[in-house]
Amino acid sequence: xxxxxxxxxxxxxxxxxxxxxxxxxxxxxxxxxxxxxxxxxxxxxxxxxxxxxxxxxxxxxxxxxxxxxxxxxxxxxxxxxxxxxxxxxxxxxxxxxxxxxxxxxxxxxxxxxxxxxxxxxxxxxxxxxxxxxxxxxxxxxxxxxxxxxxxxxxxxxxxx
Amino acid sequence: xxxxxxxxxxxxxxxxxxxxxxxxxxxxxxxxxxxxxxxxxxxxxxxxxxxxxxxxxxxxxxxxxxxxxxxxxxxxxxxxxxxxxxxxxxxxxxxxxxxxxxxxxxxxxxxxxxxxxxxxxxxxxxxxxxxxxxxxxxxxxxxxxxxxxxxxxxxxxxxxxxxxxxxxxxxxxxxxxxxxxxxxxxxxxxxxxxxxxxxxxxxxxxxxxxxxxxxxxxxxxxxxxxxxxxxxxxxxxxxxxxxxxxxxxxxxxxxxxxxxxxxxxxxxxxxxxxxxxxxxxxxxxxxxxxxxxxxxxxxxxxxxxxxxxxxxxxxxxxxxxxxxxxxxxxxxxxxxxxxxxxxxxxxxxxxxxxxxxxxxxxxxxxxxxxxxxxxxxxxxxxxxxxxxxxxxxxxxxxxxxxxxxxxxxxxxxxxxxx
Numbered sequence: 001x002x003x004x005x006x007x008x009x010x011x012x013x014x015x016x017x018x019x020x021x022x023x024x025x026x027x028x029x030x031x032x033x034x035x036x037x038x039x040x041x042x043x044x045x046x047x048x049x050x051x052x053x054x055x056x057x058x059x060x061x062x063x064x065x066x067x068x069x070x071x072x073x074x075x076x077x078x079x080x081x082x083x084x085x086x087x088x089x090x091x092x093x094x095x096x097x098x099x100x101x102x103x104x105x106x107x108x109x110x111x112x113x114x115x116x117x118x119x120x121x122x123x124x125x126x127x128x129x130x131x132x133x134x135x136x137x138x139x140x141x142x143x144x145x146x147x148x149x150x151x152x153x154x155x156x157x158x159x160x
Numbered sequence: 161x162x163x164x165x166x167x168x169x170x171x172x173x174x175x176x177x178x179x180x181x182x183x184x185x186x187x188x189x190x191x192x193x194x195x196x197x198x199x200x201x202x203x204x205x206x207x208x209x210x211x212x213x214x215x216x217x218x219x220x221x222x223x224x225x226x227x228x229x230x231x232x233x234x235x236x237x238x239x240x241x242x243x244x245x246x247x248x249x250x251x252x253x254x255x256x257x258x259x260x261x262x263x264x265x266x267x268x269x270x271x272x273x274x275x276x277x278x279x280x281x282x283x284x285x286x287x288x289x290x291x292x293x294x295x296x297x298x299x300x301x302x303x304x305x306x307x308x309x310x311x312x313x314x315x316x317x318x319x320x321x322x323x324x325x326x327x328x329x330x331x332x333x334x335x336x337x338x339x340x341x342x343x344x345x346x347x348x349x350x351x352x353x354x355x356x357x358x359x360x361x362x363x364x365x366x367x368x369x370x371x372x373x374x375x376x377x378x379x380x381x382x383x384x385x386x387x388x389x390x391x392x393x394x395x396x397x398x399x400x401x402x403x404x405x406x407x408x409x410x411x412x413x414x415x416x417x418x419x420x421x422x423x424x425x426x427x428x429x430x431x432x433x434x435x436x437x438x439x440x441x442x443x444x445x446x447x448x449x450x451x452x453x454x455x456x457x458x459x460x461x462x463x464x465x466x467x468x469x470x471x472x473x474x475x476x477x478x479x480x481x482x483x484x485x486x487x488x489x490x491x492x493x494x495x496x497x498x499x500x501x502x503x504x505x506x507x508x509x510x511x512x513x514x515x516x517x518x519x520x521x522x523x524x525x526x527x528x529x530x531x532x533x534x535x536x537x538x539x540x541x542x543x544x545x546x547x548x549x550x551x552x553x554x555x556x557x558x559x560x561x562x563x564x565x566x567x568x569x570x571x572x573x574x575x576x577x578x
């Protein structure tokens with residue numbers, strides 16, 4: 001499935017593809033963090049891909065010593081009607097990741113949400129503020145080491 | 161950090177975002193034309209708890225920054241600590257205007273991950289309840305839009321119809337809002353003949369009542385002129401900004417996941433996708449209105465074609481057994497114990513499954529590590545992505561048009577804030 005997309009990606013950007021996975025008919029392409037913008041631009045513009053619609057950008061915490069965080073892009077093509085998932089990895093020591101807002105302006109808010117929830121800093125994003133949590137909040141709640149019940153006194157509440 | 165300092169930081173960051181839009185803000189000069197207006201989070205026209213910071217130049221909107229998070233409950237974090245079945249009630253509270261649709265969308269994603277499919281009858285029932293949820297949600301969307309621009313009667317009339325639908329939901333699921341009706345591999349229980357009769361009876365009278373509502377609006381010159389040409393977005397921008405649902409179909413793109421990426425029994429049904437090309441608030445209203453009519457058609461076909469049979473997949477290790485069997489039979493008791501205590505345990509992998517919900521593309525992205533609970537569950541909520549375009553739609557327009565644009569976008573904050 002989607003062999004033409006993966007083949008054209010492999011031939012034009014051979015060094016940036018780390019792996020290609022297939023599960024339940026869905027294709028996931030793992031790419032290097034440094035070339036994520038090049039890959040996304042190729043996927044948007046290439047005639048066999050035409051992924052003009054960025055459904056979603058989200059993060060995940062794999063909780064591994066290396067490459068702890070994943071940034072996942074779920075893409076859709078409105079003209080060719082197919083989906084692909086692009087995944088890149090962010091290490092805890094270097095929380096920066098290039099922003100794809102230059103490719104799809106709609107990645108703006110999902111990237112802000114990922115920053116809010118995981119602390120991934122998107123370079124090139126022009127308005128990287130927290131999406132849901134208050135600005136002065138110090139933690140990133142969807143990280144696996146953040147307790148589900150929250151941390152007492154982490155948000156100052158008005159006095160009764 | 162005390163409360164005052166925290167508020168100070170928050171204010172500064174938001175104002176900096178307004179400043180970034182190549183504008184300058186003066187706060188001290190009361191006689192200046194420019195001012196910053198804070199709309200919400202308690203404003204009735206923001207459909208919940210959306211907060212908009214608006215920079216005005218006279219009555220023209222110079223810049224707009226939406227602020228979210230006032231209804232953030234952390235459902236994605238909760239999901240990581242729930243079993244797959246335990247998360248179903250939480251999906252009710254996402255888009256609280258169409259809980260049945262969210263239930264269906266969620267279990268479809270889990271079923272894709274597990275690799276099972278619900279039987280035909282269950283799929284037909286899921287289509288019926290999804291389309292009823294769509295009608296109920298669009299009725300509120302249309303009614304609230306009319307109320308926002310000053311036509312109060314339609315709001316009460318559309319709520320009268322919604323009330324009848326909620327009676328049917330109560331008869332079917334036992335609850336009006338928090339339905340939690342679907343299960344992985346099927347439904348909570350079958351649709352009984354009296355519910356089917358109630359649905360039929362409702363849809364016998366509904367088209368006439370609905371026509372009454374929309375005739376009031378379509379022939380109302382004030383309503384039409386308040387919306388015509390207001391909040392226009394181009395086709396390219398709407399796609400690039402990730403808009404979906406009726407808002408995307410109002411810019412001339414026939415993108416409906418029921419047709420393009422079919423799921424359930426939609427391929428067996430005959431219906432049209434309403435598409436308009438203007439991309440303004442009036443088109444968005446008309447797309448919703450026509451979708452309601454198509455949904456009525458879909459439900460009528462489903463009631464006709466719905467086969468008899470079970471509503472649970474025959475997968476004892478994945479699908480919860482019936483309660484009466486749990487109490488009387490050993491095998492089912494064991495399966496029930498295992499499913500409740502250890503969960504469904506899908507294979508290691510990840511899926512993204514999206515359905516065409518009433519607001520747009522509602523997707524669930526689930527990462528599984530073979531455990532009873534998801535490792536990561538991401539909700540791709542359509543309202544969130546639609547709201548993202550609000551600044552594009554309102555900037556350059558009049559301040560009074562903001563409520564009309566917001567009403568025509570039809571966001572639900574329960575879903576946008578998750």
